[in-house]
Structure formats: C-alpha cells, structure tokens
Amino acid sequence: MQYLLYTVAVVNFLLSLIVIANAPSSRVNRYFGFFALLGSFWSLGTALLLYTPGQAAVTVGQFLFFAAPLGTSYFILLFSMVFPYSKHLSTLRKGALAVYPLLLGIIYLGNSDFFITSTVAAPVNQVAVSPYGYSLYAAFFFVYLGVAPAYLLRVYMNKTLHFALRSQTIYATVAISLTSVVSAFTNLIIPILGDTTYIWAGPLTGLPFMFLISRAIIRHKLFNIRVVVARTLGYAFSFLVLAAGYFSISHFISSELRARFEGQSAEALLSLLLLIGTVLLFQPLKSRFDRLTNKIFYQDAYDPQEFLSELNKLLVETVDIESLLVGSSEIIKRNIKAEYCSFVIRETSYFEQRTIGAESKKFSAESTKIIRETMPSMHRKIVVTDELDEGNAELAEVLREHDIAVVVRLVTTLEYDVGGLGYMLLGVKKSGNPYTSQDMHVLEIIGNELVISAQNALRFEEIENFNITLQNKVDDATKRLRQTNEKLKKMDETKDEFISMASHQLRTPLTSVKGYISMVMEGDAGKINDQQHKLLDQAFISSQRMVFLIADLLNVSRLKTGKFVIEPKRINLADVIEGEVRQLQETAVSRKLELVYDKPENFPDLMLDDTKIRQVIMNFIDNAIYYTPFDGRIDVELKEKPQTIEFTVSDNGIGVPKSEQHKLFGKFYRAGNARKARPDGTGLGLFMAKKIIIAQGGTIIFKSTEGKGSVFGFTFPKDKLEVAGQIEVTDDGEDDS
Numbered sequence: 001m002q003y004l005l006y007t008v009a010v011v012n013f014l015l016s017l018i019v020i021a022n023a024p025s026s027r028v029n030r031y032f033g034f035f036a037l038l039g040s041f042w043s044l045g046t047a048l049l050l051y052t053p054g055q056a057a058v059t060v061g062q063f064l065f066f067a068a069p070l071g072t073s074y075f076i077l078l079f080s081m082v083f084p085y086s087k088h089l090s091t092l093r094k095g096a097l098a099v100y101p102l103l104l105g106i107i108y109l110g111n112s113d114f115f116i117t118s119t120v121a122a123p124v125n126q127v128a129v130s131p132y133g134y135s136l137y138a139a140f141f142f143v144y145l146g147v148a149p150a151y152l153l154r155v156y157m158n159k160t161l162h163f164a165l166r167s168q169t170i171y172a173t174v175a176i177s178l179t180s181v182v183s184a185f186t187n188l189i190i191p192i193l194g195d196t197t198y199i200w201a202g203p204l205t206g207l208p209f210m211f212l213i214s215r216a217i218i219r220h221k222l223f224n225i226r227v228v229v230a231r232t233l234g235y236a237f238s239f240l241v242l243a244a245g246y247f248s249i250s251h252f253i254s255s256e257l258r259a260r261f262e263g264q265s266a267e268a269l270l271s272l273l274l275l276i277g278t279v280l281l282f283q284p285l286k287s288r289f290d291r292l293t294n295k296i297f298y299q300d301a302y303d304p305q306e307f308l309s310e311l312n313k314l315l316v317e318t319v320d321i322e323s324l325l326v327g328s329s330e331i332i333k334r335n336i337k338a339e340y341c342s343f344v345i346r347e348t349s350y351f352e353q354r355t356i357g358a359e360s361k362k363f364s365a366e367s368t369k370i371i372r373e374t375m376p377s378m379h380r381k382i383v384v385t386d387e388l389d390e391g392n393a394e395l396a397e398v399l400r401e402h403d404i405a406v407v408v409r410l411v412t413t414l415e416y417d418v419g420g421l422g423y424m425l426l427g428v429k430k431s432g433n434p435y436t437s438q439d440m441h442v443l444e445i446i447g448n449e450l451v452i453s454a455q456n457a458l459r460f461e462e463i464e465n466f467n468i469t470l471q472n473k474v475d476d477a478t479k480r481l482r483q484t485n486e487k488l489k490k491m492d493e494t495k496d497e498f499i500s501m502a503s504h505q506l507r508t509p510l511t512s513v514k515g516y517i518s519m520v521m522e523g524d525a526g527k528i529n530d531q532q533h534k535l536l537d538q539a540f541i542s543s544q545r546m547v548f549l550i551a552d553l554l555n556v557s558r559l560k561t562g563k564f565v566i567e568p569k570r571i572n573l574a575d576v577i578e579g580e581v582r583q584l585q586e587t588a589v590s591r592k593l594e595l596v597y598d599k600p601e602n603f604p605d606l607m608l609d610d611t612k613i614r615q616v617i618m619n620f621i622d623n624a625i626y627y628t629p630f631d632g633r634i635d636v637e638l639k640e641k642p643q644t645i646e647f648t649v650s651d652n653g654i655g656v657p658k659s660e661q662h663k664l665f666g667k668f669y670r671a672g673n674a675r676k677a678r679p680d681g682t683g684l685g686l687f688m689a690k691k692i693i694i695a696q697g698g699t700i701i702f703k704s705t706e707g708k709g710s711v712f713g714f715t716f717p718k719d720k721l722e723v724a725g726q727i728e729v730t731d732d733g734e735d736d737s
Contacts, residue, residue: 002051005043005203012040042069043203050200069187069202080150080176179205304442307335315449321345321457322356328450329357332426336439339403339427343410344368346422348458350465363425367398371423375409381447382440383407403427406435408447410454421451421458506550514543541587548622551615552684566609566695568721574603574638576610577647580617581636588625588634595625597636606645606721612692619685620649620712626678628653628709645721648701648713656704665690665700673706689714696720 013036020033045064187202311331318324329341342357355363374395375383385405388396399407405428411420424447429435435443517540519525521533528536581597588595624634628651635650656664660671668683675681690700697720704710 002047005047005051005200008203009040009043009047012036012043016040038069039203046200046203069183175208178208302335302337304438307331307442308445310335311446312449315453318453319457319460321454321461324453324457325356326358328446329359332424332446333358336426336435336443337430338405339430340425341427342425343454344371344423344425345454345458346372346420349462350469363402367402370395370398371407375407375423376420381409381411382443383409384435384440386434405429406439406443408443410447410451412448412451421454424450506546510543510546510550514540514547517543537586548615548618549682549684552682552688566612566692568607568609568696570605571608571610571613572603573606573608573613573645573647574599576614577617577636577638580614580621584618584621584625587622591625591628592630593625593628594633595621595636596634600638600640603638603640606716608696608721609692613696616689616692616714617647619689623685623712624649624651624653624710627651627674644715644717646701646713646715648711650709650711652709655706655708655710657706661702661704664702686712 016033016036019029019036041064048064182205183202186198190198311328314327314331315324318327325343325345329343332338333341340357340359342355342359342363344363345354345356347353353365353368355368374392378392383395383406385396385399385407388399399405402425404425406426408424408426409420410422410424424443426435426443517536520528521536521540577597578599581595585595621634621636628634632652635648637646637648637650639646654673654677656671657673663669664671665686666683667687669687670681670683693700693714693716696716698714698716701711701713701715
C-alpha cells in the first residue's frame, strides 16, 4: 500500500506541473495545479505517517496529512469559482476564502496536538485523534469542499456554454465529488468515531480522480494539455521500454561473459554495441508510441491540407449536383468524423427543396423552415447548437431533435443577411468530442468553396433540365406538327382528287365548245361578218386559255400521283416554236405588240417531249404578251451553240420585282404587279415549265428588271437530248422557286 500511495503522489505531482506549466497565467490552471500538488502531498504525508519509521518522517507526515487535504479543499473551491473562464473573484468571496488558511494557521501552530494526540509506529498503522479538533477540521473540510461541486453544477446548468465546457464541467464535478465522498468517509467520519484503520484509503481516491480527469483531458481537451500529455507519455514509454530492454540484455550479457571469460574487453565491446543499438532504436520506438498516443488523445485528428485537397479535387471534377454533394458529404464526414453530413438545398426552377447526402437523413419541412427563417437573422456563417442562447431556443430544439451539432450556411461572405444556397448540417462527432476551432476554420473554408461549386452545378443542372424540357416541347410540337401535316396531306390529296376530277369533267365540254366555235368561225354554219368573227375569236382564245389552265391543273395532279411522264421523241424545235408563235401572233397583234421570231435554218432534230415542250414555249410567249404594255416588242430566239441549244423570250414589259424573283417558280405563286395586270392567272405555268425543263436535263433561263422587261427561256446540253425513253416526273415537295 505504501508504494501505491507513492505512485499516486508522483502522478498527481506530474499532473500539477503539466497543468500549471501549460498556462501559468490562467487562474483555472493554477488553482487546479495547486489542488493536484496538495493531493500529491496528501498521499506522501499519509505514506510517511503510516509506513515510514522515524520521528522526523512521522512529524512531516502528520503535517502533510492534515495540511494538504485542507489545502486541496481550499484550492478546489477556488478552481470551482473561476472555472471555466479564469474570471476574477469578488471581494466578498475573497474574504470568505481568506478565513480558511487563517484559522488553519492559528489552530495548527497554536497547538500541534490539536488534531492528532498520538501515533503508533509502523507497521501498526494507527493514529489517535482529538475528537474536538478533528471535528472542527471535518467541518472546515465539508463546508469548503461541499460548496465546490455546487459551483461546478451551476456552470453545467448554463445551457449557453459550449458543449465541450459543459462536458469538462461534469467530469470535474464527478471526479471531485467522488474523491470528496470517499475520502470524507475514510478520513473524517470513521476517525471521529474512533477508528483510524482506513485513513490510508483517502489519498487513494486520487486514482479514480485521475482517471476521470484524464478522460476529460483526452476527450474534451480539459486545460488544453493533450499535446503535452501525449508527447510526455510518448517519451516516457519509449524511455521505459528501452531502459528495461537495455538493462535486461546488459545484465544477461554480463552474467554470461563473466562465467566464460576472465577478460573485460568482450563485455565492454558488446555493451558499447548494445548502447549504440539502443540509441538508434529510440526514434523509431518513439514514433510508434507517438502514433499510439495520438490515437488515444487525438481520435478526431486529421490533416486539414489533405482534407481540403481531397475535397477540392472532387469539386473541380464534378458538375452534377447530386454527385458533388454526396461525394462532399462522404469526405467531410470521414475527415471530421461526424455521425452524418447532409445538405439542404433550396428550391430551384425545376426541383423542390432537397436534402442530399451520403446518408438517407431526412428533415421535416417544418424543421427546415425554422432553420431557413432563423439562421439569416443571426448574422453568422457557422452555428454550433450547444452555443445557442435562450433567444434561439426554438432553433436549438429543432437542431437537437435531429442530432444536428453544427450548421454551416452556404452563402458568400457578403450574404450573411440572406437565405443563400442552403445549409450543410453536421451530426455530433462519433467520439463524442466537441467541434474544435480548427474544425470551425476548415468548415468555413469548405462552405465558401462549396457555394461556388454548388452554384455552378445548379446552373449546369438548370441548363440540362432546360434542354430536356425544351427537347420535350420540341418533341411534342413535332408530334403535333406531324399530326397536322398528316391532315394537310389528306386534305391535299382530297384537293388533288377534286382538281383531277373537275379538270376531266371540264375538259370534255370545253373541247366541244372550242370545236363548235372553230367550225362557226370557218363558215361551216354559214357566212359571218367581221364583228361576229371578232367576237367568236375572243371566245375561242378564252376557251383555249381554259384548255391550258385545265392542262396545268391535270399536270399538277399527275405530278402528285407520279403519272406525269416525259416521253421524248425526235422533233424539230425550230418548227415547234414557229407553230406556237403563229398561233399567238393574232393575240399579239390585237394588243398592238410586235412578236418577232427569226427561225434558224438547218436546226438539228432533238429528243424532246413534243406536247410538254410546246406547253413551256406557249407559256413563256403567252406571259410575255399579257405582261407587256401596248406598243411593246417581244423577241423569240432559238440558238445553236457548240455544246448547247438555247431558247429565250425577251420583252420590255412590267418585269418582276427583285424582292419576289426568288419565289417566282413556286407553285401557285404570282408577283404582285402580275396579279394586278392579269387577275385570272393561276401561278402554275412557270412552276410546270421548270419541272418539264429540268426533267429533260435542261436549265431555266430567267432575268428581269422591274419596269424594263424580262427574259424567260431554257437551255439544253446537246448530249442530254440524244437519249430516248420515258422519264417519270414527280412533285418532290421542295420549293421550286
């Protein structure tokens, strides 16, 4: 038991030195250090009093046995009054505390036998105490030591304190209370009743006290001396292991060599080698013990630089908001060692408010509403639940309900008064430790970086969803357009069927009308005068125009059904043109126009569709007649060139406006000035002309200046006109302008 008391004395002594040396200016550290130092003296005094022979040892032990416990109660009360903020004591408290050492000095110095009347020499381990003096000693002890836990409990009940301070307080309260109760029972109550057999047990209460205080140091950074304790233990364990190994091996070598050899040279050499090996092993062994002590004292330790580098790599490489925040929560949770890490992201154009994280942690809408409404008014970027005061009781209740230890607002540094992007929510640490100042600093950096990356990811998400939405709208519009197009096709087919049917029905009676008019004009029904001939001639021209119109309508219908066929045969194009000019000469004369055609001699025969090429020639000349004012001139030319043949009809008529020229060969299209000059046109002549010419391998010629006239015609490569055989022409639906 004697050695156990000495061990407790040494441990308490080392603890006092470490605590005071770590912050000598702090009242909290000084008072607790003196308390631990006097606890060391108490253990030493008890060992000297009970187990060490000699009057001097007994006298010293007797003094320490009584003075040290009284000192411990005095300094622990001081410690309780200033913990945790090392605050100043009021004058009243200082006066009350000054009575204690004053009375102790008067009583002890005035009568040294006031407490102990006699001591039985070791190893009987018995002392005789004065009932009156010992009762007064006990009263002082109970009053001062009993008040200390009350002060500490008052600190613990302060809900505004940081979680770490409250945890430190409860550990200190339990340690002091346990030590006080056990030591009071063994060293005060039982001795007053006449039995001093167990006074040795009082100082041993320092063992559970040391255990609880050490736990507070390791888990909750009491006195902030973890690094000192960890490094001290690292050095101590390394030294003890090496020392034990060195002396054991040295003793073995010495014993074996002395038994076999008489000389000392071999022993000296091996001892030197052993010493060198011990020195070389010290650093690796210390590193191993440092890692071990770090695991004990720094369970939450991490490298901030590595932590931020890992997170930055993810932020740079990821643009998907879900992947970004899930990956970030995993990295933060692993490094901070939190129970969980989740993000609450505000609603966007395409999504409601979302909770994203590595865990399926869910928060009610009411809870997130309270967080969103309360946090901006606090003007803080990071809020620790245990630091919230009574003014934010509702927020604190919500956070504790969901085990949220820390809330980090995802805002820029200039947006403390707005809602921001959302929140990062962190659970308590798995070790139970509070969040440190280093954690707060790292989380603030992370919050700033996450805001930028998350905003970019949300923009990317919006663009992506906009594209999806736009594609869906396009698909829907395309679907409706296809449906409409199908309806239009059916309507167009119905129209073509009607045109085809009407054209066929009109052509038969019109042929009869035209034939009878021709017979009357030729005198088959009797002689007619000039006036009658003139009127009949106009009727014949109109019926002829109607025939051409019906032919155009039928050709358009045939294009749709694929029945419009080019049937080339050998013709003399010069003769064909001459015949068409002859038919239209009378019309030109009636409009006072000069229609000139200089027929070329010895023009070669060509493979062309006679009927359809006549239709084209007729259309070009007829248009020139009707769109050229009176007294105008129309020149019809046919030229043979080395590689091509070229046909043109030139006039000095109204021309085509430049802005409308690109649409001129479209189906049913007519220029504005043409509609005024000839309201009865259909816009099919030029459309069909282009189809016919292109189908036979030719090219349309067109030049026009508004108010000055136009040139219409076609050109064919000679080699294209040597091929015989049918050519099927269809309406491909493209704009033929």
